[in-house]
Amino acid sequence: MKVAVLSFAHVHAGGYLRLLSRMPGVEVIGSDPDTGSAVPGEVRGRAFAEELGVAYAPTYDEVFAWGPDAVIVCSENARHRPLVELAAAHGVDVLCEKPLATTVEDGEAMLAACRAAGVRLSVAFPVRFSPAYAAVKAAVTSGDTGRVLTVSGANNGAMPTRSRRWFADPGLAGGGALMDHTVHIADLLDDLFGEARPVDVYAQTNNRMYQGEVDAETSGLVTVTYDNGAVATIDCSWSHPRSHHSWGGLELTVVAERATLEMDAFDQSVEGYSERDRQGFELPFGADLDERMLRAFLYGPREGGMEVADGEGGLRTLKIVAAGYASARSGVPVPVG
Known part of the structure; x- marks a missing residue:
């Protein structure tokens, strides 16, 4: 191939x-x-x-x-x-x-x-291939948790300009942290909720972190209401300091009628502090989510495994982001197109 x-x-x-x-x-x-x-x-x-x-x-x-x-x-x-x-x-x-x-x-x-x-x-969207998300999805789809009421998610990370400057260029990136990090959790919810669709979005953004360094927003909090009654909040900020030992992470708390589920997509790691280097370090282990995603794209999902997100799903998450920017500008909730 x-x-x-x-x-x-x-x-x-x-x-x-x-x-x-x-x-x-x-x-x-x-x-x-x-x-x-x-x-x-x-x-x-x-x-x-x-x-x-x-x-x-x-x-x-x-x-x-x-x-x-x-x-x-x-x-x-x-x-x-x-x-x-x-x-x-x-x-x-x-x-x-x-x-x-x-x-x-x-x-x-x-x-x-x-x-x-x-x-x-x-x-x-490699995070949907996380074993932690698979466990959350299995619990919800089995009906054991009851109906999902609220979801609190955080996809935080370091300022990405240290690797590629264009990430904070609104013309090339389409925005900043809201564009970069909202979509991962929005994709998980798109998969988790099945046929349920987002109704409206309320968002607030600012660039108090790294103010004067970049024009794009570096912090954001997005609230999404779905037609199944669930309400989700997404912290999409570039809030990890440059000195942090990891690029960031993705955490999700799902509150349902009979259970509360918590997941950390990148918690399979050993963390510590190096006296020699005078800084923290992280040694990851476990599943390589990018590799799982690539194999599913090239060869199809394993039996009973996760499929790669399709273009329709990608467009739905993009519409959430677009409504988020409109809300951040207007200060009121905005319907998802």
């Missing part, structure tokens, strides 16, 4: 290239011709591919001439649409980094292009 990674702009591009290069039966190639958003110190393009020891194509045309069976889009958020439409025009299945797009209009156009071409459009 031939798989191409289009653009190295996203921080996950390197991880995907490493994982794909180790998968038996997979040939991988990368291409990163659009490096205009890179700033000094960010390694991109051929140099990045050489660091990872993977094949490189200087143009996307050369990638598609190579004949990939699937592509993974890792560009800046605002550049997802043209790459997804390019893959659709070549009849190639797509896994697109989250969020699906920066506007609902672009997301709808991407879906339409893939439908017309008869190709799959999937969205990279």
Whole structure:
């Protein structure tokens, strides 16, 4: 199977290239011709591919001439649409980094292009492959917990500009922390609630953290009301200090009629403090969620396992984000389109 990674702009591009290069039966190639958003110190393009020891194509045309069976889009958020439409025009299945797009209009156009071409459009939400989430979902779907009443979620992390500066550029990212981190928990709830749909969103944002350093919001709290009666809050802030030993995490508390469930998607780690380095450290173990997601995308889910999020689900989470920004501007709850 031939798989191409289009653009190295996203921080996950390197991880995907490493994982794909180790998968038996997979040939991988990368291409990163659009490096205009890179700033000094960010390694991109051929140099990045050489660091990872993977094949490189200087143009996307050369990638598609190579004949990939699937592509993974890792560009800046605002550049997802043209790459997804390019893959659709070549009849190639797509896994697109989250969020699906920066506007609902672009997301709808991407879906339409893939439908017309008869190709799959999937969205990279690896947290749904967490064993902790699987346990929460099993408890809820079995009926043991009763109806879900409220959900409190936090997807916090470090300021991502230390890896890629464009994450805090509203033009390329579509926003800041609200755009970056709301969608992961929104996707879990989209899967957990099944046919239930979001009704309205109330959000508040600010950039008091890193004020004056970036224009995008660095903090956010989003409240989503669903038509099944559940209310969810999502803390999407870039609130981890730069000195923190981990990039961040994702936690979820589900309060139902007969039980309260708690999960930490990235709690499989040993943490400590290094006297030699004078800083904290983290040694993760357990399931590699990115690898599980990639295998499900390329080969389908395991029996009874999780499926990769599809384009329709990605669009639903994007609509929550769009309503969140509208609410943060107006100060009132906004219906989800």
